[in-house]
Amino acid sequence: MPHATLPPLTRRAFSLSLAGAGVSLLRSAQSDMHWALISDTHIPANPAEAYRGFKPQDNLRRIVPDVLKANPQGALVSGDVARLEGLTADYEAARALLQPVSEKMPLALTLGNHDHRANFLGVFGKSQNGVQSVSQKHVLVIESAGLRFIVLDSLLTPNSTPGLLGKAQRAWLATFLQQSSDLPTLLIVHHTLDDGDGSLLDAPRLFDILKPHRKVKAILYGHSHRYAYEMWEGVHLINLPAIGYNFNDDQPVGWVDARLTATGGAFTLRAIGGNLEKDGKTVTLAWRP
Ligand SMILES: [Zn+2]
Numbered sequence: 565m566p567h568a569t570l571p572p573l574t575r576r577a578f579s580l581s582l583a584g585a586g587v588s589l590l591r592s593a594q595s596d597m598h599w600a601l602i603s604d605t606h607i608p609a610n611p612a613e614a615y616r617g618f619k620p621q622d623n624l625r626r627i628v629p630d631v632l633k634a635n636p637q638g639a640l641v642s643g644d645v646a647r648l649e650g651l652t653a654d655y656e657a658a659r660a661l662l663q664p665v666s667e668k669m670p671l672a673l674t675l676g677n678h679d680h681r682a683n684f685l686g687v688f689g690k691s692q693n694g695v696q697s698v699s700q701k702h703v704l705v706i707e708s709a710g711l712r713f714i715v716l717d718s719l720l721t722p723n724s725t726p727g728l729l730g731k732a733q734r735a736w737l738a739t740f741l742q743q744s745s746d747l748p749t750l751l752i753v754h755h756t757l758d759d760g761d762g763s764l765l766d767a768p769r770l771f772d773i774l775k776p777h778r779k780v781k782a783i784l785y786g787h788s789h790r791y792a793y794e795m796w797e798g799v800h801l802i803n804l805p806a807i808g809y810n811f812n813d814d815q816p817v818g819w820v821d822a823r824l825t826a827t828g829g830a831f832t833l834r835a836i837g838g839n840l841e842k843d844g845k846t847v848t849l850a851w852r853p
Contacts, residue, residue, distance in 0.1 A: 590670055590694030592637060595710030600631045600639040600665075601820040601831075603754075603786030606678065606808030607646060607661065609653035618817060618837060620647065620808035624661045626836055627807060627819055631665055634821050634834075638669045638706070640715070642786045642804055643676025643754025649723045650680025655687035670694075672704050675719040676754035676787060677727055696740075699732040705740070707747060710826040714740070716753040718764055725762035727755030727787075734769055741777045748826050748851055751783045757801060763787070771796065781851035782829070790815050791833065791842065798852035802831065810838040818843070827851055 611621040631639060641662075646654035665671055670693045675681055681702060694715075696703040704715035716737070718727030729737070741749075755764035757771075764770065764785075774780045775797070782800035789806035805816045818835035828850040835843035 590672075590704070590706045592708040594637070594708050595826065597638070597708045597711050597713075597822075597824040598634075598636045599822050599824065600634060600636045601642070601784065601804050601822050602627070602631075602639060602807055603642040603804035603819075604644040604676065604789055604806035604808050605641055605658060606644055606648075606806070607654050607658040609647075609651060609657050611657075613647065616809045616811075618809035621657065621661065623807050623809075623817060623836060624658070627834070628661065628664050630834060631819065632668060636669065636821070637708075638672065639665050640672045640713070640752060641674070642715075642752050642784060643674050643718070644678045644786060644806075644808070645673055645676070645684065646679050647808075648678050650678060650683050652683045652687060655684055659687055670706070672706060672713070672715050672752075674704070674715045674752060674754060675702055675717050677719060677721075677725055678723060679719055680722040681717075681719060696736065698736045701730065701733045703733065703736065710747070711824055712744070712747045712749045714749060714751050716751060718753050718755040720765075727753075727764045729753070729764070729766050729770060734766065734773060737770075738773045741773065741780070746779045748781050749777075749779045750781060750824070753783065753785050754787050756785055756787045756803065757783065757796075774799065778852065782849070791818075791820075793847055793849070800849050800851075805833070805835070805838075814839050816840065816842060 606620045694704040694706045701717040706713040720728040757767040784802045789811045791805035792803040794801040816835035816839045817837035821832040823830045830848045832846040833842045
C-alpha cells in the first residue's frame with residue numbers, strides 16, 4: 565500500500581499509486597506542474613538567531629503567505645532545512661513554520677549538508693509523499709501526467725560541506741531511469757554539481773548515469789545560496805536561491821515560483837531580501853527534445 569497520507573485538499577489533484585515493482589509515486593492527474601521551489605531555509609530552533617543580518621525564521625514566516633497566495637500544486641525545499649547541525653528542535657520549528665503549506669499541498673523536503681537524516685525523519689516522518697526504498701537515503705518520486713520530479717539525497721555527514729549520492733542511490737537511480745517511462749524528468753538534489761571540494765563529490769558519476777537518458781531535462785539544486793542558470797549537454801542546471809540568508813550581497817534571498825510543462829518551464833523569482841534586482845523576473849526555459 566502507499567505510504568503517505570495526503571491532506572484532503574490535495575487528494576483532488578494528487579494520489580499515491582504503485583507503479584512498477586514496488587515503486588510508490590506521488591502522482592497528479594494534471595499534466596502541468598505549478599510548484600513553489602524553496603531552498604536552504606536554515607531554520608534554527610531560536611527565532612532570534614540571525615546570520616549576516618537575516619533571521620531565517622522570519623524569512624520563512626514571511627514567504628509562507630506568498631506561497632499560499634500563489635496557490636501552487638506543491639512545494640519543495642531542496643535541502644539545508646535546518647540551521648547547521650540538523651537538531652530535532654530546528655526541524656520542529658521548520659515543521660511548524662511550514663505547516664500552513666503542508667496542510668494545503670504536498671510538501672517535498674530533501675536533505676542538505678546542514679541536515680541530520682535521523683532527526684529529520686524523526687520530525688517529518690519516514691513515510692513522506694512518494695518516498696522510495698533506497699538504502700540509507702531519503703529519495704522521493706513525484707509525477708504529474710506530463711512531468712516527473714526525482715528528489716535525491718546528497719547528505720554525507722551533518723555540518724560538513726561536501727555531498728555524496730553514494731553507490732546505492734546511484735544504482736537505484738540508474739535502474740529507475742532505465743525502467744521508468746519517458747516522462748520529462750527533473751532531478752532535485754541539494755549540492756552544487758561543479759568540481760569544488762564542497763560540492764557533490766560523485767557529480768561526474770551522476771552525469772555518467774544521466775547521459776543516455778534524454779528524458780532528464782533539468783537538475784535543480786541549492787547549497788551555494790546563489791541564483792543561477794547554467795547548462796550541461798542540453799540539461800538545464802538551476803541553482804535555487806536561499807531563503808535563510810545569502811552569502812554575498814549580490815545574491816537574492818527568496819524562492820522561485822515554477823510553472824512546468826512537458827516542454828519547458830517558467831521560473832519567477834520571488835525575492836524578499838538581498839539583491840532585489842531580479843525580483844518578479846521570469847526565466848523561461850525549453851527542455852531539450
Ligand atoms: Zn545552505
